[in-house]
Amino acid sequence: MKINKTFVSIVSLFTMLMVLIHTPLLAQDVPAHAITNVIVHMADGSVVENSNIVWRNGIIEQVGVNESIPFDAFVIDGGDSLHVYPGLIDGLATWGSPDIPRDLPRLENPGKPTYDRAGAQPNRIPAHYLNEDKSIEAAMKAGFTLVSLGLDGQMLPGHIQPFNLSAAKLTQAHAFSDPLALQGSFDTAPGSWGSGAYPSTQMGVMAYFRQLMYDASALQEHMMYFENHSDMSQPEQNDVLEALFPLVNREYPLFFEVDSKEEIERMFRLQDEFGFEVVLVSAKEASALSEELKARNIAVLASLDVREMPDWLEKEIKETEAKDQEKSISSDDQADNQDVKKMELTEEELVFRLKQKQAWQEEINNLATLVKSGIPTGFTSDGLSPNEIQKKINLVTEYTSLSKSDLIELMTIQNANILGISNRVGAIKEGNSAHLILTDGPLFEKGTKIHVQVSQGVINDFMED
């Protein structure tokens, strides 16, 4: 199904003329856009057929079956068969981030590194580091309309800031809002053995993090005192510590990338000490701590980077299937042979395999378990390309209770909730920003193509090529 471009052009021409003629009389000087006759997928998973969507100035004005189309609208006709979904949101990506520097010079005293050499750069803001990155266009083509960008780094790489994916080359003008969180991890100071620095271990990172928080508290207090007492010594200018004030004051969440159960537990220790809000990022073993996460009201931006089942298990399943097929026509001997083959494994290996199977099942079910436990769960691309994401979606929906529409929910409204921007994005409704995608079939199904991506009202038509 192609969009009726002739129609669009005629309407456009007409609209232009009308605008020119009636400019002094028009209250709204920016023309509207509309997508008509489409199947709209709502935030709650429900579907409305033959629906129209109208937006102006990047804001959705109308959604519904019988909505009239403003006379000045650029119209895309969905011809009753195209689907519209809310634009996908990537909870955290580092596209456009400068690479972590290699070949760092050896430090004279690795025990007292500068903040950046220790891995603490909370003062960095993504808007200042928007390098060209092919991942951005690829993500747009895959249906993403908004991303919260972080930076590549270590312990504290910088701020997290959402951007509209309305152009392949992002600039500060594409920022959806100001930064809304700080980014963190247990990654140690950058550098190789020769050029590394303190902290070089996870326990070191934890201690260094604490010290930063103490130093930031003291600086903030000094600044507050100085405001009313200019006769006291002047506080130092320290961008790094100042960037931590929102965390010290518990005004900002910390988006913390962590996977193993033990590391998540260590994260809890820091949270207990400083009381800030935490959002876990990646969190591949988070479901093992579901109850604790729920009690702490911690949300998760989960990675979809699950692994295929172990080779031996895949082989075993195939053999069982083949055996089942042959069963009706073959004798019992063949079945016995299979059992004999299995018996050749030592008892230890058999037990190991059972444990491994269980481990894989827990791993692939991480997301499903989090959702089932009622933990606010969203999605981060976590370095996966759109192709890889599609593969992982297939894997997760094949082996867990999650459906594709569950995953779409994580990538839209759930992510918007976690980022604290659900008053503007994540669902198709009046008053929200126009973040939409137009597809020719159910999203993530084989063969479905994304025709148009709309981010903050800006249309990118990928079928034009």
Add this chain to the structure above:
Amino acid sequence: MKNIVNMLLFLVVFSVGSLAQEKGSVLIQNATLMTITDGIIENGDVLIVDGVITGIGTDLSAPIGVEVVNGTGKYVMPGIIDAHSHLNTVSTNEARNPVTAEVTMEESINPNSVSIYRAVAGGVTSIHLMHGSANVIGGQGETLKLRYGVSQDEMRFADAKRTIKFALGENPTRVHGQGNGIQPRTRMGVEQIIRSHFDEALDYRVRREAYLVAKEAYEGDRRGRRVPPVPVAKNLRYDVLNDIIDGEILVHCHSYRADEILMLMRVFNEYGIKNYTFQHANEAFKVAPEIAKNSAYTSVFADWWAYKFEVYYSTAYNATILNKNGVTNSINSDSNELIRHLNHEAAKTVRYGETSEADALKMITINPAIQLGIDKMVGSLEVGKHGDIAIWSGHPLSIYSKVQQTYIDGKKYFDMLTDPADMRIDVDSDDSYREAGFNTFIQGREEDACMSDVFQFIKQ
């Protein structure tokens, strides 16, 4: 076959996985009890109820529902305590600064290492998980109970004294002096690192306390005439150093040579630090009376030396000489292999120096407990102490004896008769069967466990 496997998996998942901090009850009857602090009791019974030893004697009866184990012909002794181990660290050395008192092994515990189970199978119930020896003042240690299958937090020995690692000699001078061209490059430098950091910590304390007093006065001044103080940030490193000076943290100092042992005692006397332990201390025998006079402790190897220059002057009589001089000495492993048979290491003191069997056993039970500040809770069979015990097939100092069962808090963590085929936990879906979870002891003893994480670094 499948039923057996399922049952085994059930045992693994449900007996180990759900043990979290559980305490158990058991009555062991008619065994030879090596009490450690009260001699040997023949044909004796030990009753553990809810994790605590409630009875030692003869003809004890089990409360309803408590399992009874027939100990006829067997020996019961308190669980072995290893005062020097890196058994299940995540990382061992934060080797980028000569002083890292602020880091703690409490945050470097891997509760899933199969080495834990192997140590339990050797009758060990508690270990002192230590930072490595790369730094003059390394990280804080963590005393653990080897409750295999619980979380990292549940492995911690509640109410154990806080500890910290110091290191003298070749390791810190090699890493920081030769490696980075900073102090300390010599043994003199090592001493000055300790002194200067204690002095800085004391100075910080004065400044910090003065600030807190001034802050309170400022905030309580309703007229607003006072000038606020310049804040002095809390300093984690100096806080820990002050806790050492205040006696709240026990120092365990990696050391070999007699001269550096004397040096540290001089320094500690000046700062009023007591109750510290010299780890390794291969030349401690040369200064045993001085160590005894300072009420310091030693924790040594039975017979391991010559792995670097400062460890050449050594003797298998070290433990015996220290013991005879009244030094509270323990025998440690510092190795994931040796920890499985610390009874043999203790027996060597009997073989070489004719240390009494009773004293040899103290070196792996009550003496390390004293050095870790947990001797009121473990280290001997006494009513009121924790039910951390091992049942041996014969005399624990015999080369032929094996551990049959190990209990921690009265809960059985090892039983030779029902020892499952595969005790790995936290198996990864991508692991190979042969490699998953196995670690170095299979290839033999590590060259210098205290220096793990840093060998690559210092070669550059």
